[in-house]
Amino acid sequence: MAHFNMKLTILCILALITFSSTSFAKKTSNKPNILLICVDDLRPELGCYGKDHMHTPHMDSLAQQGRLFSRHYVQAPTCGISRFSLLTGTYPRTPSLLKNSVMHNLSKKNALPPTLPQVFKENGYTTIAVGKISHYPGGLVGKEWNNPKQVELLGAWTKSLMPCGEWKTPKKAMHGIAGGIARVRGKTPAIEIKEGPDTIYPDGLITNTAVEQLSELGEEKKPWFLAVGLIKPHLPFTAPKKYWDLYEDKKLPAIANPNKPTRNLTWHRSPEFFGSYSHSGKKRGKDTDYAAHVRRHYYASVSYADAQIGKILSALEQSGQQENTIIVLWGDHGWNLGERSIWGKHNLYEEALHAPLIIRMPHMKHAGIPANAITETCDIFPTLCELSGLKAPKGLDGTSLTAQLKKPEAPTDGLAVSFWRNSQSLRTDQYRLTRYVKDGKTDYNLFLFPEDKAPDQQQVLEVTKTLSDKFVNP
Numbered sequence: 233m234a235h236f237n238m239k240l241t242i243l244c245i246l247a248l249i250t251f252s253s254t255s256f257a258k259k260t261s262n263k264p265n266i267l268l269i270c271v272d273d274l275r276p277e278l279g280c281y282g283k284d285h286m287h288t289p290h291m292d293s294l295a296q297q298g299r300l301f302s303r304h305y306v307q308a309p310t311c312g313i314s315r316f317s318l319l320t321g322t323y324p325r326t327p328s329l330l331k332n333s334v335m336h337n338l339s340k341k342n343a344l345p346p347t348l349p350q351v352f353k354e355n356g357y358t359t360i361a362v363g364k365i366s367h368y369p370g371g372l373v374g375k376e377w378n379n380p381k382q383v384e385l386l387g388a389w390t391k392s393l394m395p396c397g398e399w400k401t402p403k404k405a406m407h408g409i410a411g412g413i414a415r416v417r418g419k420t421p422a423i424e425i426k427e428g429p430d431t432i433y434p435d436g437l438i439t440n441t442a443v444e445q446l447s448e449l450g451e452e453k454k455p456w457f458l459a460v461g462l463i464k465p466h467l468p469f470t471a472p473k474k475y476w477d478l479y480e481d482k483k484l485p486a487i488a489n490p491n492k493p494t495r496n497l498t499w500h501r502s503p504e505f506f507g508s509y510s511h512s513g514k515k516r517g518k519d520t521d522y523a524a525h526v527r528r529h530y531y532a533s534v535s536y537a538d539a540q541i542g543k544i545l546s547a548l549e550q551s552g553q554q555e556n557t558i559i560v561l562w563g564d565h566g567w568n569l570g571e572r573s574i575w576g577k578h579n580l581y582e583e584a585l586h587a588p589l590i591i592r593m594p595h596m597k598h599a600g601i602p603a604n605a606i607t608e609t610c611d612i613f614p615t616l617c618e619l620s621g622l623k624a625p626k627g628l629d630g631t632s633l634t635a636q637l638k639k640p641e642a643p644t645d646g647l648a649v650s651f652w653r654n655s656q657s658l659r660t661d662q663y664r665l666t667r668y669v670k671d672g673k674t675d676y677n678l679f680l681f682p683e684d685k686a687p688d689q690q691q692v693l694e695v696t697k698t699l700s701d702k703f704v705n706p
């Protein structure tokens with residue numbers, strides 16, 4: 233009898249386990265996985281953005297299967313602040329938020345708004361970061377960006393990984409060159425090409441780690457949110473030689489608007505490019521061959537990043553999870569590659585604020601047709617919440633892009649706002665209006681699009697009057 237009872241008890245336990253795991257699998261299977269790929273300093277100069285001199289087959293293919301947002305603008309032309317807006321869905325409204333260390337500063341004070349991975353984690357997702365997602369690759373701060381006691385985003389990640397290989401620390405990997413050599417400010421070359429496999433630079437290692445994670449996540453019962461952050465094409469412009477070979481003899485289009493603006497609001501002398509890296513005696517703006525040489529190195533870095541993206545997307549497909557995974561490809565801001573006589577970001581001109589955004593959903597309608605409405609980075613947070621059936625936090629500045637994912641021609645509110653120091657810039661369908669404040673004086677700069685002529689004084693007055701209430705107050 234005792235034996236029979238024990239058997240019955242075991243059967244009941246087995247039945248319970250079977251029932252609960254079935255119902256758990258049912259409960260979680262309707263939640264999509266999220267694969268967010270962040271690329272550092274990526275201009276929308278890609279094949280899928282109509283730039284035929286570029287070799288970017290994997291991003292092009294993703295755009296064919298998904299929705300390319302042709303006019304996506306970032307909230308700030310620098311890594312940490314733009315990523316703050318991606319990860320919180322909010323504008324960096326006040327000067328205290330306009331710092332690359334913004335997320336760590338707020339975390340220390342327990343004042344960071346709910347972050348995108350945190351919302352997914354709190355809703356039952358496994359959340360994993362690989363590489364540079366927030367400002368610090370690996371998500372730790374401290375002298376070498378690896379102090380486990382200083383976490384940049386509290387409560388966001390189930391795990392956060394940064395493989396550093398021979399560079400040993402995230403800080404050295406971020407700005408280093410081949411051979412595990414860390415940057416020496418002003419002495420390390422801005423460009424480098426070396427023979428070797430993809431792992432001679434850190435993105436090869438980041439990609440291998442992401443591929444391993446995707447394979448392990450195939451066994452995961454919970455839905456997952458995997459963010460992978462590649463650090464190229466950020467300076468220094470480095471790549472294995474096979475990517476350089478794609479551009480060595482390629483004829484490049486001329487640099488658009490190459491001259492220094494006559495009204496140089498937020499114009500700068502490219503201190504990151506010319507000051508933090510060496511240029512073998514090449515003179516600023518004097519050597520057009522060197523300018524083309526630098527551009528080819530940037531493009532080689534882009535194709536190197538594209539190849540890593542190809543490996544990640546192929547691993548997703550091989551893991552059998554593609555049909556339940558939403559893919560987002562995002563560039564954290566643009567880069568002036570000689571336009572307006574700037575080599576760098578950190579300004580409020582069009583080139584530094586325009587960045588790639590592609591979203592692919594499983595079984596998507598009208599795949600391959602771009603959405604041309606104005607969109608901005610803080611829209612991504614509410615979009616991913618809505619697509620996953622999660623409640624977005626209150627007070628977001630972004631608006632969900634689900635309408636544009638369903639129908640590419642769906643309109644948006646038609647406004648993107650960008651912030652830099654005391655200045656702000658508004659981008660609408662036809663205009664960019666920048667409000668520049670320095671030493672207590674306010675000035676405005678208007679651009680018309682397409683940018684083939686300058687506005688006349690009457691237009692400046694009218695547009696400034698119409699748009700002035702769109703500037704964002706703290």
Ligand SMILES: [Ca+2]
Nearest residue numbers: 272273311564
């Ligand atoms: Ca960046």
